[in-house]
Amino acid sequence: MRLCVALDLSDEKENISLAKSLKKCDVWLKVGLRSFIRDGKNIVSELKNINDDFKIFLDLKLYDIPNTMADAAESIAELNVEMFNVHASSGKTAMKMVKDRLSRIKNPPIVLSVTALTSFDENSFRAIYNEGVEKKALQFAKESYESGIEGVVCSVYESLMIKKYTNDDFLTLTPGIRPFGYAQKDDQKRVADIKTAYKNRCDFIVVGRPIYQAKNPLDATQKILDSLKEI
Numbered sequence: 453m454r455l456c457v458a459l460d461l462s463d464e465k466e467n468i469s470l471a472k473s474l475k476k477c478d479v480w481l482k483v484g485l486r487s488f489i490r491d492g493k494n495i496v497s498e499l500k501n502i503n504d505d506f507k508i509f510l511d512l513k514l515y516d517i518p519n520t521m522a523d524a525a526e527s528i529a530e531l532n533v534e535m536f537n538v539h540a541s542s543g544k545t546a547m548k549m550v551k552d553r554l555s556r557i558k559n560p561p562i563v564l565s566v567t568a569l570t571s572f573d574e575n576s577f578r579a580i581y582n583e584g585v586e587k588k589a590l591q592f593a594k595e596s597y598e599s600g601i602e603g604v605v606c607s608v609y610e611s612l613m614i615k616k617y618t619n620d621d622f623l624t625l626t627p628g629i630r631p632f633g634y635a636q637k638d639d640q641k642r643v644a645d646i647k648t649a650y651k652n653r654c655d656f657i658v659v660g661r662p663i664y665q666a667k668n669p670l671d672a673t674q675k676i677l678d679s680l681k682e683i
């Protein structure tokens with residue numbers, strides 16, 4: 453299980469100084485839409501300049517017509533990020549085209565898909581997809597797997613089921629992790645600790661606030677990395 457730290461701070465300087473403080477840690481860094489739009493694509497090289505071993509997950513959640521998504525995927529690959537994501541609801545044709553385009557590139561990034569955004573409740577999800585969240589999320593996961601996508605972003609509690617209906621090697625990346633207890637749940641609805649993530653065979657855990665809001669983000673990160681070694 454790998455730790456992915458969400459760089460969700462309110463400006464570029466703060467994100468960079470968080471990354472600098474984690475310079476010696478074996479972590480992935482998640483760069484989201486806000487930071488990418490605000491700080492530009494150079495944010496990736498700036499992070500790599502801090503530590504060339506940082507792995508970058510570009511969380512842009514692509515959703516467009518297949519050719520536009522494939523074009524965007526190709527441009528993302530040129531940024532030298534290790535992973536990015538698309539919406540599974542963009543469909544199998546789009547996901548296959550993204551994978552096909554990347555197959556022409558040496559060392560292409562891993563592609564994950566987003567099944568159901570956690571901001572949807574059951575009713576608002578049904579209004580768009582005409583199906584319950586769990587059933588549709590599983591269908592999206594299967595379609596992603598069949599399209600050659602390497603894994604999904606999902607909740608800890610869906611990870612095992614998704615692996616069961618796809619493949620053991622199909623990756624799961626799970627936000628909503630609260631490594632130091634659930635007291636600080638923030639806006640996450642279904643939170644889990646590291647042991648639960650491990651039991652549910654999550655491949656990546658994404659942690660944001662429990663790290664960057666900690667008094668000492670480096671200590672918090674090291675504690676998490678130590679507990680990953682212990683389990």
Ligand code: C5P
Nearest residue numbers: 458460570627628640658659660661662
């Ligand atoms: O601060 P926290 O640990 O809750 O951050 C989780 C990160 O994962 C945030 O960047 C959030 O946008 C992202 N995320 C999520 N739920 C999803 C997809 C992404 O919390 N379904």
